[in-house]
Amino acid sequence: MKAHLFVNHHIRVRVISILLIISFVFIMSYILLFQQLKQEHQAEIDKKEHFTDMAATSVDDFLISHKVVLQRLASLDSVKQERRTEITQTLQDIALAQSKATLFWVANEKGTVVGKYPDTKADQNILDRDYFKEAMKGKTTVSGPYKGRITGKEVIIITVPYYRDNKVVGLVGMSVPLSELQNILDNVMEDQPGYAALVNYEDGQVLSHPELEQYRKTYSFEDSPLYQEIRVKKLTNGYFENDQEQNVHSFITLKEAPWVVILVQPLEEFNFAINQQRERNFTILILLILFLVIITHYLLILRDMENAEKNKQTEKLALVGELAAGIAHEIRNPLTSIKGFAQLIYEKRGQDLPPFYYETILEELDRIDLIVGEMVVLAKPAPETKRKVDLDKVLQDSVNLMSYQANLKEVQLVLNVEPGTLYIEGVVGQLKQVFINLIKNAIEAIENKGTVTIQARRQGEEVIITVEDTGPGMDKDVIKKLGTPFFSTKEKGTGLGLTITYRIIQNHKGKISVQSKKGVGTKFTISWSVSRS
Missing domain, CATH: 3.30.450.20 (PAS domain)
Incomplete structure (x- = not known):
């Protein structure tokens, strides 16, 4: 009889405990959820x-x-x-x-x-x-x-x-x-x-x-x-x-x-x-x-x-x-x-x-x-329709746009384009942004006078573009980080310029590589397939 009463008491305690837990969980959950909704x-x-x-x-x-x-x-x-x-x-x-x-x-x-x-x-x-x-x-x-x-x-x-x-x-x-x-x-x-x-x-x-x-x-x-x-x-x-x-x-x-x-x-x-x-x-x-x-x-x-x-x-x-x-x-x-x-x-x-x-x-x-x-x-950026683009004209326009900034720093811009047709499939505005970003970075890299050389030539079924400066150059650790958002070697840079540049080149099915040597300069090389249309 006492054992039966003990069992009943234990059950009542468990039921009361469960009810208390339910009440507590319900009240606290309601308060928390109401506050979250608010x-x-x-x-x-x-x-x-x-x-x-x-x-x-x-x-x-x-x-x-x-x-x-x-x-x-x-x-x-x-x-x-x-x-x-x-x-x-x-x-x-x-x-x-x-x-x-x-x-x-x-x-x-x-x-x-x-x-x-x-x-x-x-x-x-x-x-x-x-x-x-x-x-x-x-x-x-x-x-x-x-x-x-x-x-x-x-x-x-x-x-x-x-x-x-x-x-x-x-x-x-x-x-x-x-x-x-x-x-x-x-x-x-x-x-x-x-x-x-x-x-x-x-x-x-x-x-x-x-x-x-x-x-x-x-x-x-x-x-x-x-x-x-x-x-x-x-x-x-x-x-x-x-x-x-x-x-x-x-x-x-x-x-x-x-x-x-x-x-x-x-x-x-x-x-x-x-x-x-x-x-x-x-x-x-x-x-x-x-x-x-x-x-x-x-x-x-x-x-x-x-x-x-x-x-x-x-x-x-x-x-x-x-x-x-x-x-x-x-x-x-x-x-x-x-x-x-x-x-x-x-x-x-x-x-x-x-x-x-x-x-x-x-x-x-x-x-x-x-x-x-x-x-x-x-x-x-919103997708744009790609068309046949004359890289000779795009490069010339980009150099003209950056000539004023180059003159301010006493930097000479040299453009060498191989005679012949250099056409690729792309978006003119985006390609111009690529070259402007690279030329601008090259100009800013040169501390006291210098030269930025832009060359374009056809090699088989590819168009090769190089942008080379006579700046101080970069070490391997810096080169590895280029194109990473928010990484920049400039004091007030955001690092987004090269990020966007790399993305545009990738969207145009191109390739980009960087060669640099401390005290000599840096060269960016871009390659695209020639337009067949």
Whole structure:
């Protein structure tokens, strides 16, 4: 009898222990999982706010670059003296470099146009325009949208006043299609869920939307809870969930215009990943309860910690890729200006050129250099169609591009190309990048004067290219590490130049080798199969 009571007591103790373990596991698991879901929800919000900020910065940079052009234009003597012929020519030159704008003009204090480009239609007096009145007060303005009197398209207007004897006597301006703003937002949102829109902070008018015309017909944004939230609370940025519309919003106010960038995503889509995580977590919780053992719970926690670490590493890599994709549009605008002004300088060679041509190119180059210096670009290049490429021309172009840098260091560039056809299958831009990277490295390796020799010859069914410098050379340990990401012998180098070079050569089914001797120099040898087409 006592033995039976003892057994019953032991069973009761075990049952109570199991129930306590179940209760403890359930409570602790629920607390931990709830906290994890909360953190993941916040991470999704942070991610949206990050892309909103990126989109706003892109639009601000776009507006700043155009304002700078107008400010330089407003400082010209031909504008201040309102010499129409010179103004029209200058505007034409600027229009080639600033292809995003559709119209440039200069108007005096009476609203009379004294120069414009394109100059295909009769002048229109702009005295009644709000932006004219603001500019005459000495303000740089960004306003719109307006329906262009010449193009008939909806545009934004950027204006800058010009002065004579410290008095505002007119303004210079440009028209930019609304579609250009949407292109900027689309570039940021590429491969991201949801869409981006641009709204006037003051009146709630939607300036940019992927389906702008349909959106304006079917929806009144100024009556929306989000707009009321922004206007009533005077918020400049934030996150807003609207259960009624089943959308989530992240928004931020621009610095260069009274506009708000808004990222919109369906609530169901936003919660999809969180719901998946919630289902997985509850499945884990049920398993923990079914097994009823502390060791299982302990192993699951270890597994979760392992997964969290892997996710953390994955998120880091994903963030690098996302930042790299976002940088593309930031570099695109200065490159467009540089290309345009370089073309002008080429076309007007031998003529006197305005100093701001060169100033603009140098400033835009400094801007690109700053972006590249602060961030490591790891984005995988998009595939391009290979075509028959004349290596003679590509090498000549590459040497011409690097001649200025070589002259600065008193380095002589020698190009020897064997007569005959040197053609391979490839992408011109990528091949040019290979040669520019190798020539640039060779120039930088030479400490005090020297020679960089580039040779090209055909050997059987292969094209052989060599780039040889008279620098200090490298030892074997350094040569083995060449092409490794983030390994560089230069103080401020990232090591990505040769990494990209090696990758391009590999993608073109080529081979590269390095020979170097301390105190003598270094030679890179590249070989490709000859094009048969």
